[in-house]
Amino acid sequence: MSEARFAASDGTxxxxxxxxxxxxxxxxxxTLSLDGSWYARLAEALGSSYRVVxxxxxxxGGSDEGPEPMTLARLAADVVDLWEHLGIDTSVVLGVSMGGMVAQAVAASAPDRVEALxxxxxxxxxxxxxxEGALQRLAGVRSxxxxxxxxxxxxxxxFGDAAAADDLDRARDALARTSTRIHADALEAMLDVGxxxxxxxxVPTLVVGGDADVSAPPAAIDALAAKYPGSRRVSVPGPHLFALTDPAVFAAEVRAFLDEHPIADRETPR
Structure with a gap:
């Protein structure tokens, strides 16, 4: 694993x-209040054929706040800026929770660079x-x-009631370090996903939900799949952050899906 920092297009x-x-x-x-380090287990589960950025x-995490408001569009622009910095031409884009909303913004703004979602x-x-419920939650965080x-x-x-103690401790620490303003700004940005x-x-799209997820319940996952015609909708065991804490089944679904959609399958290669 390597770590680095770079300046996005607005200097952040x-x-x-x-x-x-x-x-x-x-x-x-x-997702909100966490950082990219939570993908270590998923990267290991995906295996040696992948480079997970x-x-x-x-x-x-280690990123600065920057001068601009936090919006899905701005976060998506940061992803494209990172690709430019790393010399990445095209990529699969995978997102969990808020990250999935940013992924949708990336695909909408730079579809020729997204191999699969x-x-x-x-x-x-x-x-x-x-x-209405999200607005009430947002107001509670802001106050x-x-x-x-x-x-x-x-x-x-x-996590539901089956999380490992170290995951709970790690997430608790991350949340405690997050300011209410940043958490609320992220929640407000998410309201714009529609x-x-x-x-x-x-682009080929895989839509995955946990069967015990109360934040993105099955009906919400069904609606998301319907938004993306031709997408594959899969249910796996687990609560909201199953992809981060117990990714074996999820990783197998991702590998199988991507094996069906190699890079050469892109309709408009960059």
């Missing part, structure tokens, strides 16, 4: 990690009742003095 310093050096590049995008979103434990828009009271409910949503439609031309 963005941290990133790379796991492996295989021929197929997967850009893996994390994991940026830290601005305001997260893997949208995991995420959504493609907010129905009216879900949006909180710190993340203290918000940590237990967030951990429950992410404006990003499927890329044109279409």
């Amino acid at each position: 310093t963005i941290a990133h990690r790379t796991f492996g050096n295989g021929p197929r590049v997967v850009t893996a995008l994390h 994991c940026p830290d979103f601005r305001g997260h 893997v949208l995991t434990a995420t959504g493609g828009g907010f129905a009216e009742d879900a949006r 909180a003095p710190d993340m203290g009271a918000l940590v237990p409910v967030t951990l429950e949503r992410w 404006r990003f439609g499927p890329p044109e031309p279409a």
Whole structure:
């Protein structure tokens, strides 16, 4: 694993990690308040055929906050800036939760550079009742003095009741280090996901949900799959962050999907 930092197009310093050096590049995008280091287990589970590139979103991990508001479009631009910095022409884009929303923004803005999409434990828009709930959650975060009271409910949503103690401790520490402003800005950015439609031309898309996920329940995963015509919809065991904490089954699904869609299958190679 290697770690480095670079300057995005607006001058903000963005941290990133790379796991492996295989021929197929997967850009893996994390959820709010965590960082790219959480993809270590998934990278190992994917195997030696992959090079997994994991940026830290601005305001997260080792990345600076930057002068611009945190939006899905800005985070997507950071991903493209990272590709330019690393000399990556095209990549699979994989995102979990908020990362899946950023992945949709990347695909919509740079479809010719996306070999395939893997949208995991995420959504493609907010129905009216879900949006109202998200706005209430956002207001609660903005009014909180710190993340203290918000940590237990967030951990429950992410991990359910079967998480390993070290994962809980690690996530608890990450949440405690996150300012309520950054957490709220990320939540607010997520509300904008509905404006990003499927890329044109279409790219192969895998949509994966956990069968015990209360943050992105099966109905939300079904709706996301419907948003991407021709996508494959898969259910795997586990709560919201199954792809990070217990990725074996998920990695097998990803490998099988990508094996069916080699780089040469791109309709408009760059």
